[in-house]
Structure formats: C-alpha cells, structure tokens
Amino acid sequence: MIELKNVTRRFGDAVAVDNINLTIETGEVCVLVGSSGCGKSTTLRMINRLLPRSSGEILVDGEDIATMNPQQLRLNMGYVIQGTGLFPHWTVAHNIAMVPRLLKWPKERIDARVEELMTLLDLDPATHAGKYPQQLSGGQAQRVGVARALAADPNILLMDEPFGALDAITRENLQLEMLRIQQQVRKTTVFVTHDIDEALKLATRIAVMDQGRILQHDTPESILRRPASGFVENLVGKQDRGLKLMSLRPVRDLMTRHGSPKPSETGTEGVREDDNLRLALSIMLWQDLPQVAVFNAQGQETGVISRERIIQEGT
Amino acid sequence: MSVIRPDSIRTLPNRVIPALGLLALALVWLLDFGTIQPNRIVSGTGHGLLSAVGWAGAVGVTGSLSACVVLSVLPMRQRYGMLLGLVGLSLAMLPLLLDVFATRHLPEGSPYARSSIGPGFWCLLFLLSLMMIEILGRLRADRWLQFLLLAVIVGSWLVLFRSDGLESLSLVREYNARPDAFAQALRAHLALAFGAVGIGAGLAFVLALKMIRSPAWQRPILGAVSFLQTIPSLAVFGLLIAPLSALSSAFPLLQSLGIRGIGWTPALLALIAYSLLPMVRNTFVAITDVPEHLVDAGRGMGMTERQLFFQVKLPLALPVMIEGVRITTIQAIGLTAVAALIGAGGFGSFIFQGLGQAAMDLVLLGALPTIALALLADALLTMLAASLRPTPATA
Numbered sequence: 001m002i003e004l005k006n007v008t009r010r011f012g013d014a015v016a017v018d019n020i021n022l023t024i025e026t027g028e029v030c031v032l033v034g035s036s037g038c039g040k041s042t043t044l045r046m047i048n049r050l051l052p053r054s055s056g057e058i059l060v061d062g063e064d065i066a067t068m069n070p071q072q073l074r075l076n077m078g079y080v081i082q083g084t085g086l087f088p089h090w091t092v093a094h095n096i097a098m099v100p101r102l103l104k105w106p107k108e109r110i111d112a113r114v115e116e117l118m119t120l121l122d123l124d125p126a127t128h129a130g131k132y133p134q135q136l137s138g139g140q141a142q143r144v145g146v147a148r149a150l151a152a153d154p155n156i157l158l159m160d161e162p163f164g165a166l167d168a169i170t171r172e173n174l175q176l177e178m179l180r181i182q183q184q185v186r187k188t189t190v191f192v193t194h195d196i197d198e199a200l201k202l203a204t205r206i207a208v209m210d211q212g213r214i215l216q217h218d219t220p221e222s223i224l225r226r227p228a229s230g231f232v233e234n235l236v237g238k239q240d241r242g243l244k245l246m247s248l249r250p251v252r253d254l255m256t257r258h259g260s261p262k263p264s265e266t267g268t269e270g271v272r273e274d275d276n277l278r279l280a281l282s283i284m285l286w287q288d289l290p291q292v293a294v295f296n297a298q299g300q301e302t303g304v305i306s307r308e309r310i311i312q313e314g315t
Numbered sequence: 316m317s318v319i320r321p322d323s324i325r326t327l328p329n330r331v332i333p334a335l336g337l338l339a340l341a342l343v344w345l346l347d348f349g350t351i352q353p354n355r356i357v358s359g360t361g362h363g364l365l366s367a368v369g370w371a372g373a374v375g376v377t378g379s380l381s382a383c384v385v386l387s388v389l390p391m392r393q394r395y396g397m398l399l400g401l402v403g404l405s406l407a408m409l410p411l412l413l414d415v416f417a418t419r420h421l422p423e424g425s426p427y428a429r430s431s432i433g434p435g436f437w438c439l440l441f442l443l444s445l446m447m448i449e450i451l452g453r454l455r456a457d458r459w460l461q462f463l464l465l466a467v468i469v470g471s472w473l474v475l476f477r478s479d480g481l482e483s484l485s486l487v488r489e490y491n492a493r494p495d496a497f498a499q500a501l502r503a504h505l506a507l508a509f510g511a512v513g514i515g516a517g518l519a520f521v522l523a524l525k526m527i528r529s530p531a532w533q534r535p536i537l538g539a540v541s542f543l544q545t546i547p548s549l550a551v552f553g554l555l556i557a558p559l560s561a562l563s564s565a566f567p568l569l570q571s572l573g574i575r576g577i578g579w580t581p582a583l584l585a586l587i588a589y590s591l592l593p594m595v596r597n598t599f600v601a602i603t604d605v606p607e608h609l610v611d612a613g614r615g616m617g618m619t620e621r622q623l624f625f626q627v628k629l630p631l632a633l634p635v636m637i638e639g640v641r642i643t644t645i646q647a648i649g650l651t652a653v654a655a656l657i658g659a660g661g662f663g664s665f666i667f668q669g670l671g672q673a674a675m676d677l678v679l680l681g682a683l684p685t686i687a688l689a690l691l692a693d694a695l696l697t698m699l700a701a702s703l704r705p706t707p708a709t710a
Contacts, residue, residue, distance in 0.1 A: 050615055077618035085612025089630050099616055148616070156613075 001026045002047060002156065002188065008178040008195045009042050018212035019056070026155075027190040029182060031199040032237070036208035040192045043162055043209070047190060048074050060156070075099060078149030078187070082161040083139045086133035091130040092118075092144050094236045101154040117147040117293065121158045121179065139170035142221035143177070163198070169199050184286055196235050200244060202226070208232050220248055247278040253292055254297050261300035274304065280305055332387035332398065339442035340380045347433035352485065354427035355674055360663045367416045376412070376439070380406050383446065395454050395541045399464075402447050408467045409440060410475035417483045428707055431485040431676060439462035457470045457707040458698050465694075466616060485676035486683075489665075496665075501684065503579075503660035508647040508688075511583055516640055517591030521589070523598035533599075551588060555581035582659035586650055590643040597639025601632035634700045648689045652681065 002024040009017040017039040019062040024030040045051040045130055047058060049070045058065050065073055084184035093114050100110045118125045118160060119254050121143040140237075142162060163171040175198060175277055181187065182202075193199055199206050200220045207217040216228040224245050227233040236244065264270075270293035271280045284307045291306040347361030348368065365373045383401055386394050417430045453463055454493045481487050490497055522540070526533045546554075559575030564571045605628045613623045655663025663682030668674075 045615075048613070048615055071617045071619055072615075076616060078616040079612065081608060081612055081615070083608055084617075085608050087609060087627060087631075091573070102622065267486055 001033075001059075001061055002148075002190065003057075003059040003259075004043070004047075005057040005059070006210075006234065007043070007046065007058060008054045009039075009046060009051060010054045010217045015212050017046070017053075020212070022207055022214060022217060024188060024190060025204075026188050027186045028204035029191060030208045031191045031203035032209055033196055033199040033206055034195055034241050038209040039211050039212040041160055042191055044158055044192050048077050048079060048158055075103060076156065078151075078157040080142075080145050080149045080156045080157070080159040081097055082164045084133065084145040086148070087131055087142055090132075091129065091176055092123075092131050092133070092233050093125075094134070095133065095144060096147045096151050098148055098221070099154075103152055105193040106150075113151060114147075117150055120150075120179065120184075124149070129217060137170075138166050139174060142166060142174060146174075146178070146181075149180075150187075153185075155188060157189040159189065159191045161192055161194070163191070171198075177185050178202060178213045200236075200248065208235060213243070221245065222276055224248070238251075242315045243278050246281065246310070247276045248291055249314065251277060251280050252276050253277075254313055255294045255303040255305040256309075257303040258301065261296065261302045264295060264299055265295075268293055269306070270301070272297070277310050281307065281310050281314070284310075322648055324394060328390070329449075329453070331694075332446055333384045335442050335446050335449070336380050336384040336387070336585075339439055339446075340377065341347070341378075342438040342442070343376060343435045346401045346435035349433045350431045351420050351422075351632065352429050353425065355429065355485075355488075355676075356672075358545045358605075360429065362416070362420060365434060368412050369419060369434075370417065372412055372415050385629040394419075395450055398446075398450050398466060399454065399456075402450060403464055403468065406440075406443050406447065407471035408438075409443075410472055410481060412436070413484055414475065414478070414481055417481065421483050428483070429488050430483050446506040451624055456700075469596060469705055488535055489674075489676045489680045495549075498678070500660060500662050500664060504648070504651050504662050504685070504688065507579060507586060507659060507661055508644065508651045511586030511590055511647050511651075512640060512644050514583075515643060516594055517589045518587065518592035519598055519639075520589055521654045522595050523602065526599050536595065537599075540595050542647035544592040545590040548585065548589065548653055549656070551585040552581055552654060555584055556657065559584075560638065577658040578696075579659050581657055582654035584653070586647050586654070589650060590647055593646070594636075597642075598632070600637050601639075602628050604635075605631050613672040630703075633703050637696060637703065638698040641693060641700065644696060648685060651686040653683050656684075 001288055002022075003008075004020055004022040006019050006021060007017060008015065008019050020039075020043065021045075022030070032043060034040050042051060046053045047060075047065075049065060060073070060079060083261060086092075087098075088097075089214070096114045097110045100113060104173070115125045115172075118128065123140060123143055128144075135143070136144065145162065149159075154259075163174050166174065179202065190198075191202060203220055205217060205219055206223050207213045208223065208228075210231055216223060216232050218226075218228075222234065224236055224241050226237060250273065250293070253270050254277065255273070269283070269287065269289075272295050274297075284290070290308070291304045293301050294303045294305055297303045334504065339607070346363075348366075350359040350361050352359035358643055364561065368376070368551045379401060383398060386398050386401070391397075413430070413432065422428050447464075448709070451464075454460075455591050474482065475489060476484075484489070501536055522536050526536050544552075556576040559574065559581055609627060610623065613627045614620075618626065651659070651661045652663035653665060655661055655667055662681040662685045666678050666685075667681075669677030669679075
C-alpha cells in the first residue's frame with residue numbers, strides 16, 4: 001500500500017504538486033491521468049525519491065520512505081519509462097538481469113528468471129536474449145523494459161507513460177498484455193498517462209490531475225458516470241461516454257446463457273465472454289444482426305447476446 | 316529501401332580505382348622513378364621509369380596498373396577479391412623495383428655512390444595505397460583481414476630491405492650507419508609520446524570529473540587547457556627551459572633524477588600540456604552527453620551513483636574518450652619530433668641533423684618512421700574505439 005499525505009512539491013516558486021492525498025491499495029492499478037505539466041510524473045518520481053518532496057509524507061506499507069535508503073527503496077520498485085531507458089551497451093538478457101545483479105543473486109537464479117520473464121512477455125529467449133536494444137522494434141523494446149522492471153519481483157511497479165511513444169496497434173497489444181500479466185502477478189501499480197482511454201482500460205482506480213491537484217480519484221465507471229467537475233467531464237468526453245461505459249463491461253454480464261455449452265459450428269460469427277459490450281454492439285451494427293453467439297475460452301458456444309439488451313442495459 | 320541488390324552494386328563499374336590507376340600510370344611515367352648520387356651530398360641524376368627498371372620492370376608496372384583499371388570496370392562479382400590480390404601483391408613487391416634500379420645503375424666499385432627514391436615511386440606507393448583503401452571499403456573487409464594484409468605487406472618489405480640488393484639505397488645507408496641510434500630514437504620517441512599521452516589521459520580524466528562534479532570549475536579548467544593549446548610548441552619548449560634549470564640547480568635531488576632545463580623533462584611537460592585540451596573536452600562531453608533517460612532509468616531502478624558511473628556512463632562514454640586519446644596520440648607523435656630541438660631525442664634528432672647537413676635522406680630516416688608511427692597509432696586506436704561501440708544500429 002502506498003499513501004501520500006498532504007504531499008507538495010515546489011520547483012522554485014512554481015508549485016508542481018499541490019498538497020495531494022492519495023491512497024493506492026495493495027494489488028491495484030492506480031492510473032494518474034492529466035495533461036502535460038499537471039504534476040502526474042512529479043508525483044510518480046516522488047514515490048521512488050527521484051525527486052524529494054517539499055512537504056508532506058509518503059508511506060509505503062506504513063513506513064515513511066524518507067527514512068529508507070533510496071537505493072533499497074528503488075530496488076523494490078519496478079520502474080518503466082517512456083522510450084524504455086534500456087542500456088544500449090547491454091544485451092536484452094543483461095538489461096533484464098540488471099536489478100537481480102544489483103541484488104547479487106546467484107547466476108543460475110538470474111538466468112532462470114530472465115528466461116521466465118521473457119517467456120511471460122512473449123519474447124522468445126533463444127532469438128532475443130542476445131540481441132541489443134537497437135535491434136528490437138519499439139514494442140519489443142518496451143516488453144523488455146517491463147520485463148526488466150519485474151525482474152526482482154518487486155512489490156510495486158511505477159510506470160511513467162510507458163506506451164506513450166508506441167504506435168496505436170503496438171500500444172493496444174501491450175495494454176492487453178499488461179492486463180494479462182497484472183492478473184498473474186498482482187503488483188501495486190502506479191501508472192502515469194495522458195491518454196484517458198488507456199486509463200479507463202487499465203485502471204482499478206483513476207486519479208485525474210490538473211495543476212498539481214487531484215480533481216477526482218475513483219473507479220473508471222464512477223469517473224464516467226459521475227465526473228466531479230467540468231474538467232473531468234471534458235477529459236472523459238461528454239459525447240461518447242455511453243460507448244466508453246460499454247467498453248468497461250464484459251459480454252458475460254448481459255448474455256443469455258444456454259442450458260449447457262454447445263460445441264461450436266465452424267464459421268459461426270460471435271464474440272467471447274470477456275470481450276466488452278462495445279465490441280459486441282459494433283459487430284452487430286456492422287453485420288446488421290439482432291443477436292450474436294457468445295463463446296467461452298475453450299471455444300464452446302455458451303449463449304447469445306442481443307442488440308436490444310445492450311442498448312437498454314449496457315450503460 | 317533501395318531497389319539495388321547488394322550483388323548488383325558489386326558488379327557496377329567502379330569509378331575511383333580507374334581514376335587512381337590512370338593517374339598512377341601517368342605519374343609513374345612522367346616523374347623520375349629514382350636518382351643515383353655519386354656521394355651523399357652531391358645531387359644526383361634522375362631516371363625515368365623505363366631507364367630505371369628497364370623494359371621488363373616498366374612492362375610489369377604498366378601491366379599491373381592497367382589490369383587494375385580494366386578489372387575495376389568489368390562486371391564481375393569476384394573482381395574486388397582479385398583486385399585485392401593484385402594491389403596487395405604490387406604493394407608487397409614494390410621494393411623489388413628499387414632493387415632492380417640499384418643493380419642496373421649503380422656504378423661498380425664506387426663505395427660512396429647511392430640510389431635514392433624518386434617522386435615517381437612515392438606517387439606509385441601512395442596511389443596504390445589509396446586503391447587498397449577503396450578496395451577494402453568495397454569488400455567491407457573486417458579488421459582482421461586488414462590487419463593480415465598490413466602484416467603481409469610490411470613483412471615482405473622488411474625481408475626485401477634486409478636483402479643485399481637494397482644496400483645501396485640511401486635510406487638504408489643512413490640507417491646502416493646508425494642502427495643503434497635509430498633504436499635509441501625509436502625508444503625515446505615512443506616513451507615521450509606515449510608517456511605524455513598516458514599521464515595526460517589520467518590528468519584529463521581527473522579534470523573532466525572535477526568539471527562534472529562542480530560546474531563552477533568548467534570555465535576555468537576549459538579556459539586553462541585551451542590557453543595551453545594556443546601557445547606555439549617551440550615557445551613552450553623554450554619557456555620551460557629557464558624555470559626547470561632554476562629548479563634543478565636549486566634541488567640536487569631533481570638533477571640526479573635527470574630533470575634539467577633541456578632534455579626529456581621540458582619535452583614531456585609540454586607534450587602533456589598539449590594533450591590536455593582534446594582529452595579533457597572529449598571526456599567531459601562524452602560523460603555529460605549520456606542520455607538523461609538512461610541515467611534516470613539506472614537511478615530509478617536502484618543503482619548507486621558509483622554503479623551508475625562505472626556501469627552506464629563510463630562504458631557509453633568510452634568510444635568518444637578514446638577518440639580524444641587518438642587525436643592526442645597522433646598530435647604527440649608529431650610534436651615529439653619537434654622536441655628534438657631541446658635535446659629530447661627521438662626521430663626529430665635525425666630530421667634536424669639531416670637539415671643541418673643538407674642530407675635529405677637523413678631527414679627522411681627521421682620523418683618516415685614518425686609518419687608510420689602516427690598511422691599505426693591511428694589505426695590501432697580506431698580499431699579499439701570501433702570494438703567498444705555498443706552495437707551496430709541494426710541487425
């Protein structure tokens with residue numbers, strides 16, 4: 001758990017972070033979202049003490065970080081930055097092994113861990129371990145960046161616009177990847193972005209920041225339904241809030257289940273249980289269908305979902 | 316993406332080699348190939364290519380150069396390999412032409428007569444070397460092939476120069492008159508140049524670190540080392556004589572260490588002073604230019620400042636720092652020749668002796684090894700810097 005109590009950070013006369021209070025529960029993904037210069041990165045960098053705070057308290061698991069050794073503190077916090085920050089003179093494997101090496105793990109344990117992480121992030125160890133960062137694509141390099149942050153199994157993960165420099169398709173892939181990994185490893189994560197859609201997709205709770213203050217700290221659904229101010233309302237988009245809400249709910253919630261799963265016939269169009277309602281609606285509108293089949297992860301047809309019901313109850 | 320496939324680039328006609336080859340052909344026929352002197356001082360009579368090496372030699376030279384020109388424009392895939400062999404062999408065999416020249420023209424029974432190398436030969440050597448560089452570039456030859464080639468050519472020259480046929484060559488005569496002095500000069504030259512670069516590198520590293528730690532020192536330090544660089548080298552050598560003489564006469568201990576107003580001490584001090592600017596500047600720029608996001612990543616993941624310096628900043632800065640050492644080394648090898656004026660020894664002593672006696676061959680005996688040393692140091696340090704670069708940009 002990370003607690004920020006009345007934290008302020010000044011640069012000269014300018015106030016970058018203005019007396020904020022924020023509690024991040026263990027295992028949740030807290031996304032700090034806001035436009036550039038709103039203080040979100042400054043907040044993140046105070047948590048691992050890359051920046052000292054001007055006043056207030058920051059507690060990690062109840063302990064004030066000001067009393068800890070900064071290196072020890074950071075070794076227990078994975079750190080991912082925009083543009084990866086991979087060291088160009090080290091191979092992929094060497095980069096991932098960085099923190100375990102600083103912690104003086106035995107070599108066999110490091111090697112095993114590097115291989116495990118590369119597999120987790122869908123990078124083939126045989127082809128990629130010996131490459132240098134310049135030889136990777138942007139998406140691969142950022143996967144390595146995430147693997148490096150997870151290497152020593154830290155309790156906390158700090159991510160500073162990690163997918164900001166990637167193209168839309170790669171970013172989408174990495175977001176899905178992150179959701180999958182988060183389900184497996186459950187790290188307390190602080191994630192900074194200026195992209196509200198990214199925030200809605202990844203967050204357990206979102207903190208909307210502007211001019212150094214937190215305007216609203218709540219779940220994605222509450223932020224969409226009850227924006228605390230005009231600024232938040234503008235940020236989430238007044239017009240397409242309905243669709244955004246739909247994209248937060250899985251098909252599972254509104255489907256009509258069959259009595260027992262049917263084996264699928266080949267060629268049947270359909271959606272999966274954990275796809276979101278927005279996708280299901282989009283498919284039905286495009287193909288002009290009143291309803292569409294729903295499949296589970298094993299590919300069995302478990303029910304149907306209808307256009308009518310999404311429109312009535314989806315938001 | 317280029318639409319030209321690599322192997323079609325290899326078969327396109329080359330423009331550089333024909334130009335160099337034709338120029339070499341013209342110069343080798345127009346200029347004197349060698350000179351025969353009745354003794355050391357009297358200026359000699361020049362001989363053109365045909366007169367110098369006879370029909371056989373002239374045909375050999377003309378034939379190889381023409382073959383290079385023709386080969387380089389033929390659309391063949393293996394031609395650069397063949398050119399490499401041809402030019403390499405020509406370079407390795409060049410001293411043989413001097414041997415032929417000496418046996419044809421040196422008068423019998425006149426022990427003072429000597430043959431010397433003419434401008435035609437120098438041009439041939441220079442242009443063949445340029446052709447070799449072009450071929451190596453086209454072949455994208457790796458370092459080891461280049462090194463092997465250099466070793467073969469230099470080895471063959473050493474063997475040929477040690478044989479009897481070239482004994483009459485003035486350069487060889489000058490060397491044979493003073494082999495011990497030559498070895499002594501080589502040692503002194505190397506010790507001075509590399510000693511100065513070594514000490515200078517250590518000092519420059521410390522100064523650069525000081526500049527990074529305390530920005531207030533940046534301007535004074537850079538100003539001081541730039542100022543040192545602007546003083547003419549002869550002036551520094553001269554200026555150091557008086558204070559060092561005073562010091563050594565005041566402290567007999569220094570005198571017993573060999574520290575005096577002239578000799579190696581002022582030379583070493585001056586060379587160190589000159590070596591500072593390129594090395595301080597390169598070290599400082601290299602370390603401060605390490606991208607901020609890498610420093611941020613390293614620090615953010617728990618590196619101490621010391622680990623950050625030795626594991627990230629220094630390795631990334633090293634190629635640029637070595638570039639500074641390379642510039643300094645070449646400069647120091649050249650300046651050491653001038654230091655002979657204040658009695659520091661080295662190859663410069665031959666140059667100044669030769670100038671004094673109007674014996675150009677003695678000047679060459681000092682100048683050629685100086686050039687060779689500088690080229691060798693350049694090649695070795697370039698290789699070192701290249702091997703330390705992180706990686707190729709793409710796979």
